[in-house]
Amino acid sequence: MIDGLAVQQALALLLGSISPWLVVIPGIMIGLMFGSIPGLQISMAMAIFLPLTLHMDFVMSMLFLTAIFTGGSFGGGVTAILMNIPGTSSALATAFDGYPMARKGQHNEALGMALGSSTFGCGLGYIVLFLLIQPISVLVLKLGPSEMFAVTVWGLTLIASLRGDYMSKGVISGVFGLLLGTVGYNEMGVARGTMEIDLLLDGIPAVPAMMGMFAASELFNLLNAKYIVEDEEHRKVSRPKIFSGFKKSLKYPVVNTRGSMLGILIGAVPGVGSSVANLLSYMETKRRDKDPESFGKGNPKGVMASESANSSSEAGSMATLLALGIPGGGATAVMLAVFAMNNITGGPTFIREQTDVVYAIIFANFAQVFLLAVIGLITIPLLAAVVTVPVRMLVPSVMALAIFGSYGLTGSMAGPYTVLVFACLGYIMKKYNYSVPGLVIGILLGKMAESELLHSFQISGGQISYIFSRPVTLVIVVLLMFSIGYQPIMKFVKGRIK
């Protein structure tokens, strides 16, 4: 499975000259900056800096772009923890427990843990990629719409686990969100629910809706507070606490490994990727925990589960890109442009004939993981200083930032309008115990779920027996049933034993 000669050549390629490494640190810094500013996405950063790669060779270009990818994957979690703004859909679950931790004055630990789990996830992801790139690519080729639909439904089951004390309200939120996610043109060219508003033809923009529901609605709740963290003692930015959070995250290898493995597998599924991976990892960690009720109230494991999964999904999406030449999302699509600029076509032939280059990219990412940890630990104290800003300045600033970010994401006023509507809706829903994350997950996965269901329906001709001819679908369905039924069954069994 591992080509020894290619490994030697890859090391020679990387260590033969210092020049490929010169772009790594700037790349991580760019990624961190873009990831931690709401509305500026990793793919946007990569697209903006893509012209610089015209002066680089293929390996150097890939190192630069993967460094932006690595830095950005972590950067998205920073705003999720400090401001409750998951700047990208892959940091959605980080906000569930990260922000409550920040409000309790544990922002230093939360950021340290997020960094620790990100480096763990990213590192493990690339190790798995190094060992299993060929089997992963074979597995990805077996995935069809029914498997992707099953994965999406698996992500949607998180809605049920987030229900809290109000199951009916949780399900209403989630399924209503699913409906909102289908607004606009479907794949058959039929427009639904647009009210003849042109901005809605492409559907409700998911990330601005997420910003409105999470950030803006939460900011309304903060209006009468003086600081995010009320206790002055807890408000301090502490490097030792950040470092202790980093170390603490490494004491939970099971949470991190499970998150990373889910991230790699789901991240390899084109189009689904990190958006679902962080949710699934969060759900699995919550389900298996002895105290599931503490999730959503500032349980550190929630942060670790999400961050390890979204960081390792980078390796998963790289597997699909390198082995099949298929970009799983915006960031890998930009990388595909580098392939094209260098007259390289990703796929089995590329892996077979240029194994040394593939290994060089993977090895360089091991080093990037280390650099991410170092740069992260240096820059986090600056980012964490947000909690020392008085709320009367923070609230309008973050709201304005969310509005600018949403405009940046959509390129039209659809973004700011979406933030406004969902901010008000989110505030009211929260007040009456409806699940805000549930609605967001519904919106995020609605279009994807409908599209994959439609493809499955068209392929199967409406025959339910079709799934029995799809072993991977069956495995995912069994896993899904297991993850839903495990807890009630165990409760029942324990009750019988007692």
Place this chain on the structure above:
Amino acid sequence: MNKRIQFTELSLVGFFLTLTCWYLSDSYQASASTENLLLILPAATVVILLCFWVVGRTLFDMYNTQNSKSGQHDADEVIPEKQVSVVAAMALLGGYVLVMDWIGFDVATFLFITSMMFLQGERRIAWLGGYSFTFAFLVSLFFEYMIPYPMPMLIGKEMIERLL
């Protein structure tokens, strides 16, 4: 829960119910094909049924509250001061979003931040004007340079480049 909260809750459920029924009917009118309604029909059915369940439960609670707690103040009573502040903040955000396309992102942001800070109790003129101006100017300029689409601005980079 007091009566006012229960009525607001019913309004919220009514909002979900109305919007779902309208969306289902709009989708059906757009195309009655199985492919079009494959996800929408079952999902809308679930929402409608659950909304009726919540309405029934809330009405039952209202009936019980009326019988057992007449004239009693509830712990969940809304604090009027906070309510006013949130409504005002929502109105300011609404105004900001609605005018920014006309008066420019930079000026709208300046006005929004100033008025929000004022609403939250900031009265120092230097902070109100200074912080709002600096933030609005820097963020507008940053996004204008970084975002590949045109942004409506009153001052913006064009004017600055012309001045320079």
